[in-house]
Amino acid sequence: AQTVTQSQPEMSVQEAETVTLSCTYDTSESDYYLFWYKQPPSRQMILVIRQEAYKQQNATENRFSVNFQKAAKSFSLKISDSQLGDAAMYFCAYDPNRDDKIIFGKGTRLHILP
Amino acid sequence: NAGVTQTPKFRILKIGQSMTLQCTQDMNHNYMYWYRQDPGMGLKLIYYSVGAGITDKGEVPNGYNVSRSTTEDFPLRLELAAPSQTSVYFCASSNQGQAGNTIYFGEGSWLTVV
Numbered sequence: 282a283q284t285v286t287q288s289q290p291e292m293s294v295q296e297a298e299t300v301t302l303s304c305t306y307d308t309s310e311s312d313y314y315l316f317w318y319k320q321p322p323s324r325q326m327i328l329v330i331r332q333e334a335y336k337q338q339n340a341t342e343n344r345f346s347v348n349f350q351k352a353a354k355s356f357s358l359k360i361s362d363s364q365l366g367d368a369a370m371y372f373c374a375y376d377p378n379r380d381d382k383i384i385f386g387k388g389t390r391l392h393i394l395p
Numbered sequence: 396n397a398g399v400t401q402t403p404k405f406r407i408l409k410i411g412q413s414m415t416l417q418c419t420q421d422m423n424h425n426y427m428y429w430y431r432q433d434p435g436m437g438l439k440l441i442y443y444s445v446g447a448g449i450t451d452k453g454e455v456p457n458g459y460n461v462s463r464s465t466t467e468d469f470p471l472r473l474e475l476a477a478p479s480q481t482s483v484y485f486c487a488s489s490n491q492g493q494a495g496n497t498i499y500f501g502e503g504s505w506l507t508v509v
Binding site: 378 | 451
């Protein structure tokens with residue numbers, strides 16, 4: 282069965298510093314999608330970044346980038362130049378891209394220290 | 396473009412009452428999901444649907460029912476509300492199996508059972 286593991290329940294980072302959130306997953310598939318979602322205190326779910334497994338190049342969105350290691354089944358999120366507005370719960374998600382449900386990790390709560 | 400729309404946004408129920416959370420999407424997505432999120436916790440899948448006429452249980456289906464009579468609508472029914480069902484409920488949809496798929500979330504429905 283596919284699983285998604287976020288091993289860091291909480292993390293803290295100083296404003297303007299860089300932080301990396303970990304995500305590992307288990308699958309026997311070769312074609313799938315991976316996502317990072319941000320959930321601020323408003324509880325809105327915001328797509329941060331998306332990676333297609335068949336693409337070797339790591340996805341990047343402004344200050345957010347991923348380190349996608351397909352063989353290791355690892356999908357970490359790097360936030361550069363952390364800002365107070367980055368404080369949120371971050372969820373990693375796996376989409377099998379076939380007739381099966383999307384799986385979310387349990388989340389990592391990120392605190393930004395001023 | 397409305398995306399995923401949930402109603403109501405807030406609701407207080409008395410123990411034993413029933414209600415339906417409405418969810419509709421205008422993106423012609425095949426997959427739809429209902430999650431609940433307890434305070435400080437991650438997302439728990441209640442039910443999901445891979446298309447009109449098809450529904451499947453998630454990890455916490457007890458006390459809930461769903462239907463998917465159309466592609467657009469995926470209502471969640473709470474029967475005999477209990478305090479344990481106090482939570483924030485999220486509806487989501489996805490165009491899985493199609494190029495460029497992404498999960499879209501509604502804004503959440505805050506439910507309190509007293």
